[in-house]
Amino acid sequence: MCDDNIIRRFAGTFIIASLALGYWVHPAWVLFTAFVGVNLLQASFTGFCPLERMLGWGGLAGCTPARRQRDQSNAGR
Numbered sequence: 001m002c003d004d005n006i007i008r009r010f011a012g013t014f015i016i017a018s019l020a021l022g023y024w025v026h027p028a029w030v031l032f033t034a035f036v037g038v039n040l041l042q043a044s045f046t047g048f049c050p051l052e053r054m055l056g057w058g059g060l061a062g063c064t065p066a067r068r069q070r071d072q073s074n075a076g077r
Contacts, residue, residue, distance in 0.1 A: 002052045002063040010051055011036055 014036045022029035043049040055063040 002049075002055055006055070006063070007049060007051055011040055 015033055018029050018032035018036070022033070039050060052063065053065075056065040059065075
């Protein structure tokens with residue numbers, strides 16, 4: 001589980017970077033912006049965020065893998 005602010009920072013950075021690349025490098029980079037938007041939309045409905053899972057696997061930015069989160073919650077019962 002990650003802090004929501006970390007996910008928002010990554011999403012904002014990806015969107016700004018892809019728009020800049022679309023403007024200065026090639027217009028097809030705007031498709032990456034659409035990809036980020038679709039991921040944000042589906043995460044709001046399903047609760048599944050691929051970035052959160054990747055950050056958890058890597059142990060980056062204070063994120064913990066979902067399996068470890070589950071184990072910790074089951075140990076407290």
